[in-house]
Amino acid sequence: MERAERPVRERILEGTYACVARWGLGKTTVEDAAREAGVSRATLYRYFPGGRDELIDAVVLWQFLRFFSRLYEELHDAGSLPEVLERALVFARRALLEHEVLQRVLATEPEVLMPKLTTERERLVGMVSGFLLPYLAHHAVTDGVDVHEASDYLARMTLSLISAPGHWDLEDPAQVADLVRVHMLAGIAAS
Amino acid sequence: MEAAPLVLVHGTEPGGVPLAGATAGPRTAGSSPGSDRRQAATAPAASPRSTAGRANRYRERVIDATLACLGELGLAATTVDDIARRAGCSRATVYRVFPGGRDAVLAAVVETEAARCMADVAVRMGAAATAQDVVVEGVVGACRWIAGNRALAKIMADEPGVVASWLAFEREGRLLGHAARWVAPFLGRWLAGRDALRVAEWAARLVFVYGLYGPATHDPTDERWVRHLVSTFVTPGIEMMRGSGELRPVVPGPAQAARTGGHSGQSGDSGHSGHSEQSGHSGHSGHSGHRETRNDRGHA
Numbered sequence: 464m465e466r467a468e469r470p471v472r473e474r475i476l477e478g479t480y481a482c483v484a485r486w487g488l489g490k491t492t493v494e495d496a497a498r499e500a501g502v503s504r505a506t507l508y509r510y511f512p513g514g515r516d517e518l519i520d521a522v523v524l525w526q527f528l529r530f531f532s533r534l535y536e537e538l539h540d541a542g543s544l545p546e547v548l549e550r551a552l553v554f555a556r557r558a559l560l561e562h563e564v565l566q567r568v569l570a571t572e573p574e575v576l577m578p579k580l581t582t583e584r585e586r587l588v589g590m591v592s593g594f595l596l597p598y599l600a601h602h603a604v605t606d607g608v609d610v611h612e613a614s615d616y617l618a619r620m621t622l623s624l625i626s627a628p629g630h631w632d633l634e635d636p637a638q639v640a641d642l643v644r645v646h647m648l649a650g651i652a653a654s
Numbered sequence: 655m656e657a658a659p660l661v662l663v664h665g666t667e668p669g670g671v672p673l674a675g676a677t678a679g680p681r682t683a684g685s686s687p688g689s690d691r692r693q694a695a696t697a698p699a700a701s702p703r704s705t706a707g708r709a710n711r712y713r714e715r716v717i718d719a720t721l722a723c724l725g726e727l728g729l730a731a732t733t734v735d736d737i738a739r740r741a742g743c744s745r746a747t748v749y750r751v752f753p754g755g756r757d758a759v760l761a762a763v764v765e766t767e768a769a770r771c772m773a774d775v776a777v778r779m780g781a782a783a784t785a786q787d788v789v790v791e792g793v794v795g796a797c798r799w800i801a802g803n804r805a806l807a808k809i810m811a812d813e814p815g816v817v818a819s820w821l822a823f824e825r826e827g828r829l830l831g832h833a834a835r836w837v838a839p840f841l842g843r844w845l846a847g848r849d850a851l852r853v854a855e856w857a858a859r860l861v862f863v864y865g866l867y868g869p870a871t872h873d874p875t876d877e878r879w880v881r882h883l884v885s886t887f888v889t890p891g892i893e894m895m896r897g898s899g900e901l902r903p904v905v906p907g908p909a910q911a912a913r914t915g916g917h918s919g920q921s922g923d924s925g926h927s928g929h930s931e932q933s934g935h936s937g938h939s940g941h942s943g944h945r946e947t948r949n950d951r952g953h954a
Binding site: 569573574577578580581582584585588607608612613615616619620622623624626627628629630644645646649650651 | 814815817818819822823824826827830831834848851852855856859862863864867871883886887888889890891893894895
């Protein structure tokens with residue numbers, strides 16, 4: 464019942480995601496996704512005329528958007544720019560490591576996922592930058608710093624850190640505070 | 655296509671395949687492995703008839719031919735036949751010089767190109783007069799090398815997954831780690847141990863996120879823009895580290911004794927010319943045991 468009330472597009476995406484979780488990206492077919500979502504092939508093609516490729520791309524984007532809505536929820540009570548970045552880094556890194564489907568696909572089908580992440584990366588820079596911009600606009604920013612340039616810089620560095628923390632241990636609050644204060648915000652917000 | 659990136663990683667590892675570029679630390683920055691290579695290729699006089707000399711000569715030809723093929727055909731389409739034709743030799747010769755075949759040739763190409771890139775960047779960073787300049791020169795040098803590499807451009811455009819898989823998650827982390835350990839000594843005059851490593855890793859990230867994460871908002875090969883980026887976002891952090899008051903040894907810096915007057919006048923570290931002059935005039939041994947506090951550097 465509840466299932467029937469949800470928008471068809473959402474149902475198709477959920478069904479596709481369930482198939483990917485079970486069989487992987489490469490083996491998920493349009494037929495599987497339609498069956499899992501409880502719609503016909505024709506209906507699926509009406510929503511995703513590009514077929515399988517469009518469907519898979521849409522599922523990847525849909526997962527990113529779900530992640531961002533969780534991130535907004537997580538950070539709704541963060542007061543300062545340093546706090547936003549610290550909590551976002553910790554939350555995002557943990558979400559990435561704990562995302563079972565993503566980890567499984569990365570381990571078993573990197574050649575299928577990696578090209579998609581490359582094209583998504585440009586979009587992600589824009590999404591993270593747009594996420595940070597209001598915080599920058601409401602926070603005292605060092606004179607002469609362009610908030611758009613700063614949010615683009617912070618977005619790129621945040622994505623890089625989440626993908627590969629390098630020398631940084633994002634589980635250690637003291638290190639994360641140091642990272643944000645010294646490396647990310649020293650030129651942007653006087654603390 | 656596992657071989658190429660793996661060798662890139664191994665090749666830059668201390669104790670791994672001795673890459674010319676990997677061993678080109680700050681003090682040997684002037685000697686470019688690229689020029690060594692050309693000398694080797696154009697110096698048959700040493701042993702014109704020896705098998706080793708011939709193999710060496712073919713090695714260069716095969717590597718250059720492979721680069722040309724990659725730039726025209728991309729990675730997946732480049733075969734040993736293409737390489738042999740381009741190099742003007744037989745398939746058998748390619749296999750004699752590279753018994754591992756296509757994968758071995760590609761691995762050698764990655765290794766050679768990494769060494770060339772590191773040599774270019776080492777020369778730029780070795781001549782830097784401030785910590786900020788090390789970062790600027792490193793980023794500009796690496797991004798210009800990336801932008802000028804036809805083979806890499808072709809593969810990034812047509813086969814993005816190949817490059818992406820080196821630039822995300824575990825592999826990205828490994829590459830960052832190698833780059834950071836390689837760059838850190840160039841910062842040794844201004845930053846110690848962990849701080850140098852952190853700034854070096856940050857510089858490597860700048861190359862990744864502006865040079866390789868898809869189209870950047872600005873051109874990372876434009877030195878003026880990179881200097882603006884680094885002085886706005888990175889230098890204040892470097893100053894914060896240096897102003898933290900810990901004691902640290904003064905590390906003899908890159909060969910720039912003669913450049914003490916050549917300060918750029920940029921913000922950041924350029925205000926510390928007194929320190930540059932000091933290390934410029936002192937010999938290597940004169941530094942051992944010399945310590946100073948970071949607070950002596952006149953930071954606000």
